Amino acid sequence: MISSPPSVIRLAQYTTTELDEITGGVPDPFGVAGTGLTWLPKEAHFGVRDHGRLVAHAGLVRVTVAVGAARSPVAGLGGVVVAPDARGRGLARAVVAAAMAHARDTGAEYGLLFCLPERVPLYEHLGWRLVDGGLDVEQPDGPVRMPLPALWTPLAGGAWPAGRAALLSLPM
Numbered sequence: 001m002i003s004s005p006p007s008v009i010r011l012a013q014y015t016t017t018e019l020d021e022i023t024g025g026v027p028d029p030f031g032v033a034g035t036g037l038t039w040l041p042k043e044a045h046f047g048v049r050d051h052g053r054l055v056a057h058a059g060l061v062r063v064t065v066a067v068g069a070a071r072s073p074v075a076g077l078g079g080v081v082v083a084p085d086a087r088g089r090g091l092a093r094a095v096v097a098a099a100m101a102h103a104r105d106t107g108a109e110y111g112l113l114f115c116l117p118e119r120v121p122l123y124e125h126l127g128w129r130l131v132d133g134g135l136d137v138e139q140p141d142g143p144v145r146m147p148l149p150a151l152w153t154p155l156a157g158g159a160w161p162a163g164r165a166a167l168l169s170l171p172m
């Protein structure tokens with residue numbers, strides 16, 4: 001059994017080996033391959049181990065959001081995944097909270113994530129809000145309209161900026 005609350009650790013490395021340890025190596029564990037999007041690697045990794053086995057992960061990468069001439073430092077959250085046999089026990093809540101606690105110390109104004117439409121209620125339950133109107137994101141051939149919902153959470157207190165927003169990097 002996993003003790004409660006789960007103990008989240010900063011992972012020294014996170015490669016496909018660690019992802020496969022969590023998922024069992026299923027193809028397309030996030031269900032986003034169909035979008036054809038290119039994604040940004042994450043810079044910081046948070047995980048939970050259960051008797052030594054990695055069972056949950058959340059990744060963070062610093063990104064920038066532009067609205068008009070304004071630029072905001074943003075903590076991009078991605079790679080949130082829990083082992084199939086460990087779901088429903090609060091591990092996603094725990095790794096997301098740990099990642100956002102870390103992001104608060106980096107000067108990011110908001111957390112930002114993209115997810116499948118069916119995941120939106122989960123993140124809203126965790127206090128995230130939909131970015132009205134979505135975002136443009138960078139891709140190898142130039143900016144595109146992100147087809148997936150975007151959600152944000154405040155880190156430095158302010159509301160998400162009004163206006164057409166663009167992520168000045170690949171999405172995470």
Ligand SMILES: CC(C)(COP(=O)(O)OP(=O)(O)OC[C@H]1O[C@@H](n2cnc3c(N)ncnc32)[C@H](O)[C@@H]1OP(=O)(O)O)[C@@H](O)C(=O)NCCC(=O)NCCS
Pocket residue numbers: 029030031079080081082083086087088089090091092093094114115116119121122123125126
């Ligand atoms: C999505 C995923 C990470 C959730 O993991 P999990 O360990 O089951 O999530 P948790 O148990 O931490 O649930 C978090 C909270 O969301 C709630 N929740 C779960 N599904 C919900 C839904 N459909 N609507 C509203 N709330 C929901 C849970 O009740 C829990 O709330 P609580 O802490 O107040 O009890 C897991 O299903 C997974 O790895 N899926 C495959 C990969 C994936 O899609 N990742 C998301 C990428 S954006």
